[in-house]
Amino acid sequence: MSLRNFFRQVFFKTQRAVQRQVFQSKIAGCGHKFLPKDEITALGRTITTGVPLDENGSTPYCHCCLAEMVVPCAWCHEPIFIGNPITLYIITEKKLKNEYGFSDQEMEQYKKDGELPDGSIIYKASNGWLTLVGCGYTDCADTGADYSGTWMPPGKVERFASMIELGMQSNANAVFAENCSKPETFQVL
Ligand SMILES: [Zn+2]
Numbered sequence: 001m002s003l004r005n006f007f008r009q010v011f012f013k014t015q016r017a018v019q020r021q022v023f024q025s026k027i028a029g030c031g032h033k034f035l036p037k038d039e040i041t042a043l044g045r046t047i048t049t050g051v052p053l054d055e056n057g058s059t060p061y062c063h064c065c066l067a068e069m070v071v072p073c074a075w076c077h078e079p080i081f082i083g084n085p086i087t088l089y090i091i092t093e094k095k096l097k098n099e100y101g102f103s104d105q106e107m108e109q110y111k112k113d114g115e116l117p118d119g120s121i122i123y124k125a126s127n128g129w130l131t132l133v134g135c136g137y138t139d140c141a142d143t144g145a146d147y148s149g150t151w152m153p154p155g156k157v158e159r160f161a162s163m164i165e166l167g168m169q170s171n172a173n174a175v176f177a178e179n180c181s182k183p184e185t186f187q188v189l
């Protein structure tokens, strides 16, 4: 065998092995075929994102299933994709009812469903206050310090303490800085 043929054979064998591997890794835990990196389109926006692969080259959810877990931000209605940071701002039930004309009965149903009619998520309802899931876009979140969790499969908030909460819990002084280059804007919490 010539050296050239030898290399060709090795090359094609490797190619076939790679193809087999790719084919095997194409079924996600949800049962659908997937690509390691693909587009997700939801609520009028498209992003390209990778999925985390386990040691077998599989992943829990395909991109189509991840698209179904996208919810609108309660405040600006931009899509919140899986893995996005979220805010948990609060509004009174009264204000929401006045703004949208929801009846008491409708409001009770929304609280039970954990969802408002536009699909935005009620994280918590207590004593006439509603905590709503909001996006982390700069137009909507006051600062990154308000990030309070991550939107995770199958469509729930994975909480982490925001910087403000951390500052309030610890005995050490936390400094909240609007602009790091301007010490006069620092607030000690
Ligand atoms: Zn799927």
Ligand SMILES: [Zn+2]
Residues within 6 Å of the ligand: 073, 074, 075, 076, 077, 078, 134, 135, 136, 137, 140, 141
């Ligand atoms: Zn928003």
